[in-house]
Amino acid sequence: MAGLLLAPLLAACGAAGPGDDAPSAGSVGAAPAATSWAPAPxxxxxxxxxxxxxxxxxxxxxxxxxxxxxxxxxxxxxxxxxxxxxxxxxxxxxxxxxxxxxxxxxxxxxxxxxxxxxxxxxxxxxxxxxxxxxxxxxxxxxxxxxxxxxxxxxxxxxxxxxxxxxxxxxxxxxxxxxxxxxxxxxxxxxxxxxxxxxxxxxxxxxxxxxxxxxxxxxxxxxxxxxxxxxxxxxxxxxxxxxxxxxxxxxxxxxxxxxxxxxxxxxxxxxxxxxxxxxxxxxxxxxxxxxxxxxxxxxxxxxxxxxxxxxxxxxxxxxxxxxxxxxxxxxxxxxxxxxxxxxxxxxxxxxxxxxxxxxxxxxxxxxxxxxxxxxxxxxxxxxxxxxxxxxxxxxxxxxxxxxxxxxxxxxxxxxxxxxxxxxxxxxxxxxxxxxxxxxxxxxxxxxxATDTEQVPDAAAELVPTDGEVEYVHVWGDHSFVHLEVTGRERTPTRLALDADVVPGPERADYRLRLDREADTAQVQVRKALDPIRLDTPGVPYRPDADAEWHDYALITNRSLQGRPAEFDQVGRLVRGSWDPEDPDYDSMATWTVDDAHRTVKVRLPWSMLGLADPSARLALGEGSPAERVTIDGIDLSLDVDGTPAQLDFTWPTWTRVGYTTRLxxxxxxxxxxxxxxxx
Incomplete structure (x- = not known):
């Protein structure tokens, strides 16, 4: 191997000069005069x-x-x-x-x-x-x-x-x-x-x-x-x-x-x-x-x-x-x-x-x-x-x-x-x-590749009396959106039960939102908690025996005596997810629109147990998990003591719509x- 030697690096030379096409001012800010990057081999x-x-x-x-x-x-x-x-x-x-x-x-x-x-x-x-x-x-x-x-x-x-x-x-x-x-x-x-x-x-x-x-x-x-x-x-x-x-x-x-x-x-x-x-x-x-x-x-x-x-x-x-x-x-x-x-x-x-x-x-x-x-x-x-x-x-x-x-x-x-x-x-x-x-x-x-609404993926409810004036549920290629409008005032407490997979249970996933406490939490029924699929550890989380689990992701398995680590994604973040809003927060999943007396929530399809929303395929029980084709999701609401019920379904899809932005x-x-x- 005597011939092995990295080629020596040649000394830099050449006069610096302004580029003939320096980027102009725009949404990302104006650039100073640029030096030439033209190739000079x-x-x-x-x-x-x-x-x-x-x-x-x-x-x-x-x-x-x-x-x-x-x-x-x-x-x-x-x-x-x-x-x-x-x-x-x-x-x-x-x-x-x-x-x-x-x-x-x-x-x-x-x-x-x-x-x-x-x-x-x-x-x-x-x-x-x-x-x-x-x-x-x-x-x-x-x-x-x-x-x-x-x-x-x-x-x-x-x-x-x-x-x-x-x-x-x-x-x-x-x-x-x-x-x-x-x-x-x-x-x-x-x-x-x-x-x-x-x-x-x-x-x-x-x-x-x-x-x-x-x-x-x-x-x-x-x-x-x-x-x-x-x-x-x-x-x-x-x-x-x-x-x-x-x-x-x-x-x-x-x-x-x-x-x-x-x-x-x-x-x-x-x-x-x-x-x-x-x-x-x-x-x-x-x-x-x-x-x-x-x-x-x-x-x-x-x-x-x-x-x-x-x-x-x-x-x-x-x-x-x-x-x-x-x-x-x-x-x-x-x-x-x-x-x-x-x-x-x-x-x-x-x-x-x-x-x-x-x-x-x-x-x-x-x-x-x-x-x-x-x-x-x-x-x-x-x-x-x-x-x-x-x-x-x-x-x-x-x-x-x-x-x-x-x-x-x-x-x-x-x-x-x-x-x-x-x-x-x-x-x-x-x-x-x-x-x-x-x-x-x-x-x-x-x-960013922002998703568009899935065509015909919507349901609405217009009660004639009670605390709720209007409920609108719709889906895009990332989230299920829930919008609840109060008749006289913005809702304060919202409870949502989602029945996703067939079975005797009336709820598989649930949301509890309290505007006064500024909290919103998604939970999953024990038998459907997806963490069970991601770690061999038993119990796989401290509250594994509880009937309902706060929805979370495991981020590190228990290794060499170190405890497992979790991301509490079910603890929803309040804020605006509108990219045009000066206070835009892409992490936000619930917000309040007092001007229209409306509470808005967006839940990832996966947080409602969908393994593939495009085929209406849900994650079932067992490990490995059963995969269940469903017709839709039965939603039960309680808004400040007023109950409401609606069925949300959507067509399957093989094409997607999206827009892009920086x-x-x-x-x-x-x-x-x-x-x-x-």
């Missing part, structure tokens, strides 16, 4: 080098000098109503709109995890030619087409897995250079790629978040597999079988790019589960069982683009961040910050060879949460303003730590996503048809992008 080893990365850091060569920090955004491959494998449905107009919005937010780099349809590359080139001094650079990903290397008897070296990745690497390289024709097949983009976007490719990130079971199987079974170092990338002595496999495929991509005459950094995806550090306080053995070390995936002298360590690193998982000794020695914004401490420990590990890029991070603006995080950065239960402020702060933190980049996850909310503490409550085949407020993974976007608080994130990439 160098020549090295006979190759065109737009960017390079090594011991001295990262450098993207532009006309105004080297840009050493990439503040970016991750772009997924789905829109509401679609699974990610249906990427082919995204059209040119959608990409055109996205790129314009990114530009207005001062975003300089977009990361794609996989190959998009030709329209993505056509529109990216069109946009960049129209904005030569402030183009949108691309970090292109290459996903593993077959991910079953963690199944019994299989490894990364399994022929089908190995050859599929080799083919994908070469084809994505061809597509980026505008030289590919391949059919679109389920799960992958295709078409005729004739647009060369390589002048704006800042780097590549290949592979996946490596599964610990699959890595362990590969390392054991293929420990003595033959290995020959590549011309451009090689694994040194002592590398694991997994690392040798990744290095070989990084070399395949570099070979394809070198044939096109270009070299930029190539990195492998990774995450804390497979980081090279030891975490003795981690309570889950699987989260510290294997290592995939970028220090064993090294470029040779022939590859001037170099490499970097790429990590999907979030501030709330794994658990070692909350307890590991020494992480709180790093401070941010005047406080000890364990997330910053973890990033610094990673950075120190790689510093002698390469910089660190946090290629995925963020917090979601969901009502539900799945884990407690550092300094309140939980995996959910954040308003939009809180989530955007946290993302902006973490992006600035990464620059302050002298990392080479930070990529916010993600551009737009993704309805198809699942998370561990709600996935057993829902139908995995149809998650993309509704937007579950309790599934945090669906709410990471900078762009989330509240995005102006602060845009300011961070602007400051970090002027």
């Amino acid at each position: 160098r020549r090295a080893q006979g190759l065109r080098v737009l960017a390079e990365s090594g011991p001295r850091g990262f450098a993207l060569h532009t006309r105004s000098g080297a840009k050493t920090f990439l503040p970016g955004i991750n772009l997924g491959s789905s829109t509401p109503g679609h699974q990610p494998g249906e990427v082919q449905h995204i059209d040119a107009a959608t990409y055109r709109g996205w790129f314009a919005q990114m530009h207005a937010l001062h975003i300089r780099v977009v990361r794609s995890y996989t190959l998009h349809p030709p329209a993505f590359y056509d529109e990216l080139a069109r946009f960049n030619r129209a904005h030569p001094s402030s183009p949108l650079y691309l970090v292109q990903g290459v996903y593993l087409p077959l991910e079953d290397y963690n199944q019994p008897g299989r490894t990364l070296y399994t022929r089908a897995i190995d050859t599929a990745f080799t083919r994908e690497l070469r084809q994505v390289s061809d597509a980026v250079h505008g030289d590919l024709v391949r059919p679109a097949v389920p799960g992958a983009a295709g078409g005729t790629y004739r647009t060369d976007v390589s002048p704006w490719v800042a780097s590549w990130i290949v592979g996946v978040e490596w599964d610990p079971v699959g890595v362990a199987q590969t390392d054991r079974a293929m420990k003595r597999a033959a290995y020959r170092p590549g011309r451009y990338f090689a694994a040194p002595r002592g590398a694991t079988a997994t690392e040798r496999w990744i290095a070989r495929h990084m070399d395949q991509l570099a070979t394809a790019e070198a044939k096109r005459g270009v070299s930029v950094p190539i990195a492998a995806a990774n995450w804390p589960t497979a980081d090279p550090l030891r975490h003795p306080t981690e309570p889950l053995a699987s989260e510290d069982a294997v290592s995939v070390d970028a220090m064993h995936l090294l470029p040779t002298r022939a590859w001037p683009g170099g490499t970097f360590a790429s990590f999907h690193a979030y501030p709330y998982y794994p658990d070692f961040q909350r307890s590991e000794k020494g992480l709180d020695a790093t401070r941010w914004e005047g406080e000890p910050d364990r997330y910053a401490g973890y990033l610094r420990s990673l950075q120190r590990h790689f510093a002698s060879r390469m910089p660190l890029v946090v290629s995925e991070f963020g917090v979601p603006s969901s009502i539900g949460s799945a884990h407690d995080g550092t300094r309140g950065r939980d995996q959910g239960s954040h308003s939009e303003q809180e989530a955007m402020a946290m993302d902006a702060s973490m992006l600035r933190m990464m620059r302050s730590l002298k990392l080479a980049g930070g990529f916010v996850f993600s551009w737009e909310d993704e309805w198809f996503k699942r998370t561990w503490n709600t996935m057993e409550h829902t139908d995995p085949e149809r998650r993309q048809l509704w937007h579950d407020p309790l599934t945090n993974e669906q709410w990471f976007g900078v762009v 989330k509240a608080g995005t102006d602060g994130l845009a300011e961070a992008y602007r400051d970090l990439a002027p």
